[in-house]
Amino acid sequence: MKIGIVCYPTFxxxxxxxxxxxxxxxxxxxxxxxVTYNQPARLDLFSENLFYHEVSVSNYPLFDxxxxxxxxxxRLVDVVRFEKLDILHxxxxxxxxxxxxxxxxxxxxxxxYIPVVTTLHGTDITLVGKDRTFKPVVTFxxxxxxxxxxxxxxxxxxxxxxxxxQKDIRVIPNFIDLGRFNLKPKDHFKKAIAPAGERIVVxxxxxxxxxxxxxxxxxxxxxxxxIPSKLLMVGDGLERSICEQLCRDLNITDNVRFLxxxxxxxxxxxxxxxxxxxxxxESFGLxxxxxxxxxxxxxxxxxxxxxxxxxxxxxxxxxQVGDVEGMAEKAIYILEDxxxxxxxxxxxxxxxxxxxxxxxxxxxEKYYSEVIELSRQNV
Numbered sequence: 086m087k088i089g090i091v092c093y094p095t096f097x098x099x100x101x102x103x104x105x106x107x108x109x110x111x112x113x114x115x116x117x118x119x120v121t122y123n124q125p126a127r128l129d130l131f132s133e134n135l136f137y138h139e140v141s142v143s144n145y146p147l148f149d150x151x152x153x154x155x156x157x158x159x160r161l162v163d164v165v166r167f168e169k170l171d172i173l174h175x176x177x178x179x180x181x182x183x184x185x186x187x188x189x190x191x192x193x194x195x196x197x198y199i200p201v202v203t204t205l206h207g208t209d210i211t212l213v214g215k216d217r218t219f220k221p222v223v224t225f226x227x228x229x230x231x232x233x234x235x236x237x238x239x240x241x242x243x244x245x246x247x248x249x250x251q252k253d254i255r256v257i258p259n260f261i262d263l264g265r266f267n268l269k270p271k272d273h274f275k276k277a278i279a280p281a282g283e284r285i286v287v288x289x290x291x292x293x294x295x296x297x298x299x300x301x302x303x304x305x306x307x308x309x310x311x312i313p314s315k316l317l318m319v320g321d322g323l324e325r326s327i328c329e330q331l332c333r334d335l336n337i338t339d340n341v342r343f344l345x346x347x348x349x350x351x352x353x354x355x356x357x358x359x360x361x362x363x364x365x366x367e368s369f370g371l372x373x374x375x376x377x378x379x380x381x382x383x384x385x386x387x388x389x390x391x392x393x394x395x396x397x398x399x400x401x402x403x404x405q406v407g408d409v410e411g412m413a414e415k416a417i418y419i420l421e422d423x424x425x426x427x428x429x430x431x432x433x434x435x436x437x438x439x440x441x442x443x444x445x446x447x448x449x450e451k452y453y454s455e456v457i458e459l460s461r462q463n464v
Contacts, residue, residue, distance in 0.1 A: 086453060087116045089164060091157070091185065092176040094123040098371045099206035102236070102259055103176040104128050109262070109446050111135045120164055122153065138164050154180040154187075161188035165199050172453050174202045178209040179219055182226035189229075200231035200460035202453065205254070207236070207368030207389070208295075210244050224248045232456040237390030240368040255452060258393070259369045260445035261437055266351045266378035268434075275356035278342070283313040284420045287357040287381070289350060289372045290364075292322025297386075300363040300409050302328050304384070306335045307413035312420050316341045319353060354379035358426060359416055362386065365406055370394050378437040382419055382429035384412050394440075400433045 088110060092103030104125040107117040111134035118136045119125060128137065140160045142151040161184065164170065173188075175181035182203045192199050203226070210223075227233055227250055234257045235241040241254045279285055286305055290296040298318070305316045318328065318341065325343065332338045347353060354360075360376035362385040367373075369390045373383045377394075383401035385391045386408075397403040402415035419429050 086110075086172065086450075086457075087118070087168060087170045088453065089118045089120055089161065089168075089170045089173040090176070091120050091161070091173065091181045092125060094121045094125040094128075098259070098369070099177040099204075099209075100125055101371065102206070103174075103204075105260070105262060105442070106174075106446070106449065108132070108135065109442055110449075113446065113450070115450075116168075118164055118168055118170065120157070120160055122157075136168070154184045157181070157184040158187040158191070161185060162191045165192055165197065166195060170199060172200050172202065172457055174204065174453075176204045177206050178203060178223050178226060182230060183222050186226050186229045198460060200456050201229075202232040202234065202456055203227060203230040204257075205233065205235045205240055205244055205368075207240060207366070210240060210247065210368075220248070224250065228252055231460050232452060234452070236369040237393050239390040239393065257445065257448050257452065258440060259371050259374060260440050260442045261374050261378045262442045263378055263438065266354070266375050266437075268380045269352060269355040271352055271355045274352065278317070278356060279315050281313065283315050283340075284358045285315050285317065285356055286359045286361060286416070287317045287319065287353060287376070288361045289319040289347075289353075289375075290322070290362075292320050292324040292328070294324060295365045296324070297363045297365055297406070298324045298328050299331055300407065300412075301361045302331045302335065302337075302341070303409045304361055304363065304413045304416060305341070306337050307410065308416050308420070309337060309340055311417055314340065314420070317353060317357065318343045319345075319347050319350065321345050350375065351379055354381055357381045358430075359384060359420060360401075361412070361416070362391070363404075363406070363409075363412060364388055364391075367391050374437060374440055377433040380430040380434045382426075382433045384416050384419075394436075396432075396436060399429075400436045401429065 090107045093100040111117045111132045120138045122140045142156045175185045185201045233252045234255045236259050288301045332341045360381045360383045362373050367389045383395045385395050386406045387403040404411040
């Protein structure tokens with residue numbers, strides 16, 4: 086197949102999933118064309134089956150805001166026509182689904198019907214999509230897609246609840262490349278971070294309010310009172326400075342390190358003993374899955390799709406959003422006993438194996454074939 090993939094080229098979950106999916110499809114022999122405004126962050130390898138098409142946006146002074154949606158639609162028309170694509174897969178509804186619809190209508194004037202699959206990732210539905218400014222366009226674009234997928238049952242249900250959707254939404258969960266995310270021998274790094282054998286706790290995110298990074302700091306402040314520990318805060322964003330000040334206020338700065346954005350996150354996870362994810366909302370929890378693949382148990386909120394990933398009492402624990410005390414208590418329970426910690430680590434890896442890319446990729450391939458065949462029947 087010749088597959089076009091539209092995504093945000095950032096470290097966010099939707100961009101990561103789209104890029105890793107495209108790379109895996111290329112390895113399976115499919116020709117994959119990425120269409121976006123920058124090269125995706127994880128599109129860092131050369132392959133004869135991978136192509137990148139940049140979207141250039143006009144800086145004409147008439148526009149207060151660059152018309153990215155129009156530029157993307159035009160670029161999609163060009164790529165579909167001249168690369169003879171079989172299907173477009175757009176990740177994150179806004180504005181990719183609407184741009185794909187516009188491109189599809191333009192392509193019809195050339196006698197070309199291009200089927201479109203839209204994958205919903207989370208905030209495009211639960212946050213941005215519910216904004217009344219965008220809601221009619223999001224609803225229309227989803228309904229006009231030839232296929233629609235969501236990364237969790239929770240997100241699927243939310244989409245039906247918030248929007249008048251007539252399309253069937255197929256749940257295809259996020260995945261993990263166990264070839265990359267696995268426990269790596271990094272004992273020297275662990276000794277540098279925790280020279281006295283302290284437990285290492287980690288959090289990774291984009292430091293937005295929805296991630297409740299302040300709760301991460303408060304949970305750790307309670308934990309470190311009873312168990313010698315270090316906290317690694319990976320990522321960056323608007324809430325970072327607030328968290329740094331909170332560490333000073335709680336007098337735990339000597340035990341916390343802010344590492345900023347990191348590419349080799351699997352190396353940091355390999356030295357970690359516990360992952361904290363107290364988010365207000367998570368459609369799936371890809372960062373938690375990456376931790377579990379590296380044998381790191383998870384303490385998380387019970388928000389969104391997290392209960393579909395993190396098995397309470399097995400791979401970690403689930404607590405209500407904002408329950409700092411409860412999360413700290415469960416963190417202590419896991420970390421205070423070596424044998425118990427090892428069992429949780431083993432359980433986390435076994436659960437992660439269920440989301441191995443090798444298991445999920447054939448589901449996407451089969452779905453593409455279904456959508457292409459159905460679109461041919463309807464033309």
